[in-house]
Each structure stands twice: as structure tokens, then as C-alpha cells.
Amino acid sequence: MSSSPLSSAQAARAAVATRLQSIMKDAGLTGNELAARCGWHKSKSSRIARGKTPPSDADIRAWCTACDADDQAADLIAASRNAESMYVEWRQIHRDGMRRIHEQTVPLYQRTRTFRVYASNVVPGMLQTAEYATGLLRSITHFQGTPDDVSDAVQARLNRSRVVREGGHHFALLLEEAVLYYRVSDDAALAGQLGYLLSVMAQPNVSLGVIPLGARRAAWPLEAFYAFDDAQVAVETLTAEINLTAPGEIRTYLKAFGELSKIAVRGPEARACITRAIDSLG
Structure with missing residues (x-):
């Protein structure tokens, strides 16, 4: 690819x-x-x-x-x-903390009509609960050694995520099943996060697919990426965010999204995957 x-x-x-x-x-x-x-x-x-x-x-x-x-x-x-x-390193993006970048990307989220998101590591930001986001952003801050403004950053992330419930946006989201089990927050926060996924996937503007662990794959697991309409793809690596605007590269990521979509389960089968993950928390 x-x-x-x-x-x-x-x-x-x-x-x-x-x-x-x-x-x-x-x-x-x-x-x-x-x-x-x-x-x-x-x-x-x-x-x-x-x-x-x-x-x-x-x-x-x-x-x-x-x-x-x-x-x-x-x-x-x-x-x-x-x-x-x-190519912008996360340490540069987060040099003053994480609140600012969430606020700066609000216009991008507001003007995007169709979001296509592939998540291979954590629940996508626009679907994160406050408790789950707090655990995740706290670990990122610690790892990067950047200023701790987690509380403000979480609120900014939640404010940016209003697009899921407001204004004519469509969300096509793919999660690797392993994402449902990764402990990036405490068990109570993860349980609440998984419960929220069950709730939000009932919205008519949200299509949530889960790629089962045992699925026969035509496309291998990739780095997490966010496609904003057909105009931009943001790819997340360990050290940096990479923003792609070249039409050929965008087509390649959308092709990958299409291939990954073919092996995802939705509806009752996706709900069953999420419910099993909740049950595993005891």
C-alpha cells in the first residue's frame, strides 16, 4: 500500500x-x-x-x-x-500542553462532513468519555514529558467532540477488537467508555465497525488514521502526527479503509464484541 x-x-x-x-x-x-x-x-x-x-x-x-x-x-x-x-512531532504539538491543539482543530472538525477513522490502538478521540480521555492523556503527558494540562485538554477534547451530536456530520469508524481491551485507563473508566460506544453506535450518523481478532485479513493492521472528507488524512505515529493532502496518498488511505471495512462486523455482532469486552472486566 x-x-x-x-x-x-x-x-x-x-x-x-x-x-x-x-x-x-x-x-x-x-x-x-x-x-x-x-x-x-x-x-x-x-x-x-x-x-x-x-x-x-x-x-x-x-x-x-x-x-x-x-x-x-x-x-x-x-x-x-x-x-x-x-510531519510535526508530538513534543512540538504539545509543547504548551494538549488543550491548545484540541482548540485549534475545532474548525477542521466543524467543516468536515464525513469522518472515516481507523483505530488500532485506542478509542477515537471524538468518541472518548471524560474518564477514558483523562487516563489516556495523562499517560501521554507522562511519556512525552510535556506540560500537564490534562483537565483542560480533556474538556477541550469533549468540546471538539460535540460534532458527533451536532450539525450534519457522518462518522464511519473502524476499531480493531483489541482496542476494546487495552487498559489505557482504569477498569471503571474503560467500562464506562465501552458502554458509551454501545450508546453512540445507535445514532443514525454513526457507523461503528469492529474488526474481530480472528478475522481473515486482506489488509494488515495499520497505524491509526483520521480521514477528513476527501481533503486530508492525519496519521498518528509514536513520535509525530503526519498530515497528508496529496490526492494520491488520500486515495491510498481511503482504499485501505475500504479494505478494512470489508472484514469489520457491525450491528448486533459489533455489540456482542463490545459486550464481551465489558464482561471481561468482571
Whole structure:
């Protein structure tokens, strides 16, 4: 199923570096000459040209000015910003805590009509209860060593999740059955979370499928991902969130979602999976 989202982000960064290299060569400059014109240490132009250091907007403007190519600066800045937004480390996203990112993504959730979500590790954020989210976000904060604003972040997550019950949004969600058993919170919180899944799946705008542990698979388990209409896919890895907007990559993830959908159970069978998980808690 295509290349990894990380390799796509790396390729986008490399494309910006290649364009900058070409501008420098077209101007007949060496890296040292360009650095001198920009007032940089000579190693800086080399690091940017090799894609080792992402250029700032100011770096790109200075580069283009030095190469008498000011007309290309705006396009390059846009391409560079897109490349950098594709791959953002969680420690960077959560540098001030987790509340801010939940608030910043509210407009994305509000304008999305159709959500397609594949969850291989935890219950999707928009379906999390306060107690389950508290346990999960507390463990994330501890692991990442980022500021602890868990209470505020949980409330922000719940506020963002209002889209499940308000305004004409449709949710197609796939959960690996193992997600129902993972103890990312205490047993009482997990039981409440599973009970909430039984409740919310009765809503007409929510389609919840569970992929049984013993299902014969045409598609292997993947990293968790969220598709927002046909416009963007957010892929969650251990270290970063990777945002994909290239049509070809979006089609690949939607194809994967379609293949995974074929092996999911829904309705009474999905309810039975969730009920068994609740019963296992004693």
C-alpha cells in the first residue's frame, strides 16, 4: 500500500531543497558564495541545500534574493510550509500542553462532513468519555514529558467532540477488537467508555465497525488514521502526527479503509464484541 507517510513528508522536504539547489545553480553560485551574500555561516547553505535543515521563510527570501530569483520566493515558502506541516512531532504539538491543539482543530472538525477513522490502538478521540480521555492523556503527558494540562485538554477534547451530536456530520469508524481491551485507563473508566460506544453506535450518523481478532485479513493492521472528507488524512505515529493532502496518498488511505471495512462486523455482532469486552472486566 504505497510508501509510508513519513517518507512522503521527507520527500516533500527534499523537493524544496532540490528547488533551492536549482535556483543557486541557475544563478551560477556556489554554496559558499550564496552563504556570503546572505551573511550566513558557510555550512548553513549546505545544510539547507541537502535538506538537513528546514529553511525558514526568511531563509528562503534571502536565498532567492541572493540568486536574483525573488519571483520564486512565495511559491517556495508555500511549499516549505506545506512540507513542514506534514510531519510535526508530538513534543512540538504539545509543547504548551494538549488543550491548545484540541482548540485549534475545532474548525477542521466543524467543516468536515464525513469522518472515516481507523483505530488500532485506542478509542477515537471524538468518541472518548471524560474518564477514558483523562487516563489516556495523562499517560501521554507522562511519556512525552510535556506540560500537564490534562483537565483542560480533556474538556477541550469533549468540546471538539460535540460534532458527533451536532450539525450534519457522518462518522464511519473502524476499531480493531483489541482496542476494546487495552487498559489505557482504569477498569471503571474503560467500562464506562465501552458502554458509551454501545450508546453512540445507535445514532443514525454513526457507523461503528469492529474488526474481530480472528478475522481473515486482506489488509494488515495499520497505524491509526483520521480521514477528513476527501481533503486530508492525519496519521498518528509514536513520535509525530503526519498530515497528508496529496490526492494520491488520500486515495491510498481511503482504499485501505475500504479494505478494512470489508472484514469489520457491525450491528448486533459489533455489540456482542463490545459486550464481551465489558464482561471481561468482571
